[in-house]
Amino acid sequence: MSNKAKRHAILAVQVTLALLAVAGAAWLGLKAFGYARAQGVYHDLQAAYASELGDPDKEATSSACPVDFASLQGQYPDVVGWLKMDDVDVSYPIVKGTDNDHYLHYDAAGKESVAGAIFIDSRNESIEGDKHVLVYGHNMMDESMFGQLDNYLDESFYRNGGGMFTIYTPQGSYRYRIFSVAVVDPTDETYTTGYKNELVFDSFVKHLVGQSMYETGINVTGADHVVSLSTCSASDRLVLCAQRVSAQPWEA
Numbered sequence: 001m002s003n004k005a006k007r008h009a010i011l012a013v014q015v016t017l018a019l020l021a022v023a024g025a026a027w028l029g030l031k032a033f034g035y036a037r038a039q040g041v042y043h044d045l046q047a048a049y050a051s052e053l054g055d056p057d058k059e060a061t062s063s064a065c066p067v068d069f070a071s072l073q074g075q076y077p078d079v080v081g082w083l084k085m086d087d088v089d090v091s092y093p094i095v096k097g098t099d100n101d102h103y104l105h106y107d108a109a110g111k112e113s114v115a116g117a118i119f120i121d122s123r124n125e126s127i128e129g130d131k132h133v134l135v136y137g138h139n140m141m142d143e144s145m146f147g148q149l150d151n152y153l154d155e156s157f158y159r160n161g162g163g164m165f166t167i168y169t170p171q172g173s174y175r176y177r178i179f180s181v182a183v184v185d186p187t188d189e190t191y192t193t194g195y196k197n198e199l200v201f202d203s204f205v206k207h208l209v210g211q212s213m214y215e216t217g218i219n220v221t222g223a224d225h226v227v228s229l230s231t232c233s234a235s236d237r238l239v240l241c242a243q244r245v246s247a248q249p250w251e252a
Contacts, residue, residue, distance in 0.1 A: 045093055050091070083118055086162060119137075190228060198221075226244070
């Protein structure tokens with residue numbers, strides 16, 4: 001190859017690398033913009049409809065719902081609750097769609113979004129009444145949505161925090177305590193709903209306890225209500241299963 005041809009080849013490689021760098025920067029910029037927009041939507045929803053959730057003293061002493069569900073559901077009828085976790089920065093409305101695909105790509109305000117929404121399984125009937133409720137959310141790189149659930153893979157994080165969270169609904173507030181942290185296949189028995197019989201459900205919760213990465217020491221039976229928070233973990237799913245420990249209806 002002549003020197004001229006070599007120079008042309010080197011120049012072509014340099015131009016290609018430069019174009020790839022520009023394309024990569026543009027992709028990262030668009031992704032960052034999408035993340036920022038998504039979190040802006042949820043920040044606005046909390047400020048407008050759930051501003052008192054940031055005041056634990058007010059929450060502890062008030063018997064009134066800290067979420068304005070009347071206004072929230074009037075604007076966004078798919079909203080069925082609000083999830084707030086104690087140990088990680090998770091505070092989002094919960095929605096329910098007619099399938100388990102739509103809210104992977106749309107936020108709670110109905111706009112297309114890279115972050116999607118926190119949503120319950122479309123097979124669930126209600127957070128209050130179902131024995132097992134599945135709640136899904138994306139594992140975002142900026143640690144929004146369910147991006148911080150990975151912290152629970154560390155047993156010391158669980159021990160230091162306590163593993164508690166609250167789900168608020170128009171009917172009342174429900175406290176939960178995590179009893180199982182597992183990474184499972186998407187086809188695992190974990191992703192079943194519709195339990196009615198306590199004996200059958202007792203066998204199911206024993207399965208959830210048995211697959212936990214570490215023992216939590218919490219006794220769970222078929223008489224309990226369970227919420228499982230699910231997010232991506234590589235090609236598998238990270239699932240935090242939690243026992244309902246209290247239910248407080250709102251005062252009329």
